[in-house]
Amino acid sequence: MTIEGGTVTAQLTEDARRTAILDAAAQLIAERGYHSVRISDIAQVVGTSTGAVHYYFPGKSDVLTAALRHAIDNAFDRQSRELKAIDNAHERLLRLIDMQLPRVGPLRDEWSIWLQFWAEATLRPELRPFHNTYYARWHETVVKIVRRGQRQEIFRTDVDPETIAQRLTALTDGTAIQVLTGAPNMTVAAMKEVLVQFVHDELVAPRTW
Secondary structure (H helix, E strand, C coil): CCHHHHHHHHHHHHHHHHHHHHHHHHHHHHHHCHHHCCHHHHHHHHCCCHHHHHHHCCCHHHHHHHHHHHHHHHHHHHHHHHHHCCCCHHHHHHHHHHCCCCCCCHHHHHHHHHHHHHHHHHHCHHHHHHHHHHHHHHHHHHHHHHHHHHHCCCCCCCCCHHHHHHHHHHHHHHHHHHHHCCCCCCCHHHHHHHHHHHHHHHHHCCCCC
């Protein structure tokens, strides 16, 4: 193997190790909470030493913050891949809604991480630019789908995509928080019904006045 090839292989190994640490940290954050995760917990899940974790991330805050961003980036990337495969804007928006439902499993874990990112950004101003970037991406995803639907003559053209996105994202967050905190009468099924009805009423159904 050439020196150049060896360097590439080493870099791939470094990247894989760092990713494994971030994956483990994100899962632990989802399960236990941001402030309950210790470096030793992460090392145990990965099967390495605490020193190896510190090699990539100097302190606990560094690895946990990076894990939050890593998990949210992965969620956005997965959503983007799935949505691009759907041409019809109405179907694409309904699929996006379905991917926001906090069902038990990976989606609920992602919501747990997202809520904890909110909490940390509330207390740590340095995280707010990252939070706002993610939120702007989520908002823009909805805006683009609505505009696509208007071009396809599936959605009404007398509505403002920016306003619809603002309302739909707020409604999604609000109902998800209710589901995650066990609010009476707000289940995953009820959340889906609320969001799908919003899309129908605001984008599909003709105005009656």
